[in-house]
Amino acid sequence: MRYFPAALERLTEQFAKLPGIGGKTAQRLAFHLLSMPEEDAREFADAIIDAKKSVHLCPCCQNLTDRELCPICDDESRDHGLICVVADPKDVIAMERAREFTGVYHVLHGVISPLNHIGPDDICIRELLARVGKGGVREVIMATNPDTEGEATAMYISRLLRPMEVRVTRLAYGIPVGSQLEYADEVTLLRALEGRRDI
Amino acid sequence: MRYFPAALERLTEQFAKLPGIGGKTAQRLAFHLLSMPEEDAREFADAIIDAKKSVHLCPCCQNLTDRELCPICDDESRDHGLICVVADPKDVIAMERAREFTGVYHVLHGVISPLNHIGPDDICIRELLARVGKGGVREVIMATNPDTEGEATAMYISRLLRPMEVRVTRLAYGIPVGSQLEYADEVTLLRALEGRRDI
Numbered sequence: 141m142r143y144f145p146a147a148l149e150r151l152t153e154q155f156a157k158l159p160g161i162g163g164k165t166a167q168r169l170a171f172h173l174l175s176m177p178e179e180d181a182r183e184f185a186d187a188i189i190d191a192k193k194s195v196h197l198c199p200c201c202q203n204l205t206d207r208e209l210c211p212i213c214d215d216e217s218r219d220h221g222l223i224c225v226v227a228d229p230k231d232v233i234a235m236e237r238a239r240e241f242t243g244v245y246h247v248l249h250g251v252i253s254p255l256n257h258i259g260p261d262d263i264c265i266r267e268l269l270a271r272v273g274k275g276g277v278r279e280v281i282m283a284t285n286p287d288t289e290g291e292a293t294a295m296y297i298s299r300l301l302r303p304m305e306v307r308v309t310r311l312a313y314g315i316p317v318g319s320q321l322e323y324a325d326e327v328t329l330l331r332a333l334e335g336r337r338d339i
Numbered sequence: 340m341r342y343f344p345a346a347l348e349r350l351t352e353q354f355a356k357l358p359g360i361g362g363k364t365a366q367r368l369a370f371h372l373l374s375m376p377e378e379d380a381r382e383f384a385d386a387i388i389d390a391k392k393s394v395h396l397c398p399c400c401q402n403l404t405d406r407e408l409c410p411i412c413d414d415e416s417r418d419h420g421l422i423c424v425v426a427d428p429k430d431v432i433a434m435e436r437a438r439e440f441t442g443v444y445h446v447l448h449g450v451i452s453p454l455n456h457i458g459p460d461d462i463c464i465r466e467l468l469a470r471v472g473k474g475g476v477r478e479v480i481m482a483t484n485p486d487t488e489g490e491a492t493a494m495y496i497s498r499l500l501r502p503m504e505v506r507v508t509r510l511a512y513g514i515p516v517g518s519q520l521e522y523a524d525e526v527t528l529l530r531a532l533e534g535r536r537d538i
Contacts, residue, residue: 144428145405151390154383158368167429169357173387174394174403181391184353185384188372191350192380195373204373206344229343230366 148174200271202247202264204229212244219243221278225268225297227251227285235283243281246271251284251293265297272304279307286313347373399470401446401463403428411443418442420477424467424496426450426484430520434482437528442480445470450483450492464496471503478506480535484520485510497538508535 144152148170155166173181197203198210205211212218212232222243226232232245250263272280280301284290298308313331315324324332343351347369354365372380396402397409404410411417411431421442425431431444449462471479479500483489497507511534523531 144432145390145394145403147386147390147393147405148403151386154386157379157383159371160364160367165359168359170390171429172358174390176391178391180356181387184356185387187346187350187353188380188384188387191344191346191369191373192375192377194346195344204344204347206346229370233343 197247201245202249202267203232203245221276222281223268223271223277223279224281224283225294226283227263227290227293231283243279246280248284248293251289252296253289260296263293265300268297269300269304272301272306277306279309282308282310286311396446400444401448401466402431402444403446420475421480422467422470422476422478423480423482424493425482425520426462426489426492427521430482430484433520433523433528437525437532439529439532442478445479447483447492450488451495452488459495462492464499467496468499468503471500471505476505478508480532481507481509481538482520484518486517493538507538509538511535 151173152163152166152170155161155169156163158166161169173184176184194206195204196206198205198213200209200213203210203212207214213220219242223246224235224241224243225246225248226235227248227250229247229249232247235241235245246264246268248263248265248268250258252258252260252263268280271277280298282294282298284294294310298310301308312335313328314335315321315328315332321329350372351362351365351369354360354368355362357365360368372383375383393405394403395405397404397412399408399412402409402411406413412419418441422445423434423440423442424445424447425434426447426449428446428448431446434440434444445463445467447462447464447467449457451457451459451462467479470476479496481493481497483493493509497509500507510531
């Protein structure tokens with residue numbers, strides 16, 4: 141027997157489809173939406189439609205944008221000969237927060253992950269190759285996550301870029317600033333040792 | 340500098356307004372919605388509008404429904420002389436799961452809580468009194484949560500009902516004190532029903 145109105149059940153199901161939202165939470169969220177003023181609920185619905193309609197990928201760097209070109213690709217003051225390759229739009233923000241990088245980005249939208257059936261053609265590698273192929277690019281910095289899949293993706297892409305006469309680099313490994321040596325894992329310490337520099 | 344399209348920021352803000360959803364989770368959910376097919380996103384938005392539009396309170400028991408009368412109030416086979424008073428629509432489901440209660444419900448939509456500025460007039464007590472006043476009600480079972488506010492609300496209502504020549508009972512303390520009805524298991528609820536006492 142159905143205890144709740146069908147429309148409420150449907151809304152609960154929609155919430156339950158979202159990542160990290162279980163049945164109980166979905167129900168709580170659906171109830172909360174019902175208790176909101178009609179205007180606020182409509183605003184929520186409009187925000188979904190609007191985001192879906194107006195946000196698309198930047199044709200140059202594949203980052204999310206609502207303009208023709210994203211603000212970073214459109215910025216003449218940035219170094220368009222230096223491309224930082226990241227897996228996710230959120231990584232662009234992390235890099236920008238460092239306020240040091242003056243080049244442009246390329247967002248892959250994922251990493252190669254055979255276990256999850258994600259191959260090289262499922263992420264935006266083709267677009268990166270086309271971009272570098274057009275010329276004018278001096279250096280490509282691979283800034284995928286320092287885990288197995290991020291590493292493998294960086295290696296794969298660097299191999300494809302090598303014949304294109306472009307410098308391919310990787311973010312340095314080492315101990316994070318502000319952390320404690322005591323808690324650093326062996327691999328990170330090893331990499332930090334390997335990458336040591338004169339002071 | 341804005342890194343994300345405005346529409347995406349707005350969607351993130353909407354998610355962040357929901358209870359228990361922090362900034363990071365809101366961002367993850369907004370990104371997920373963007374990655375969904377347009378049709379699915381529209382379905383989500385429609386579910387919100389639809390739930391808000393079609394769901395209202397049953398004029399008899401105040402439970403949520405999309406019909407004129409809710410399915411339980413509309414069910415001739417149920418005992419309309421036996422009313423179970425709960426604080427929340429979710430509690431109706433918890434009671435129904437016990438498959439033992441054959442009466443009808445009354446949903447208060449909250450409990451008296453002076454600390455949160457919720458007085459007797461802010462919850463559906465008036466509707467309950469009018470319902471019992473019409474006659475034909477044999478017994479009212481108070482099934483508010485077994486916590487301070489639930490207890491106080493039950494006591495308050497039972498005092499109002501006493502002059503109306505109706506038996507007023509309270510769920511037995513088979514339910515663990517301090518817990519929430521919504522999460523009670525069927526057996527505990529069954530015991531609580533069987534052991535109900537006059538107040």
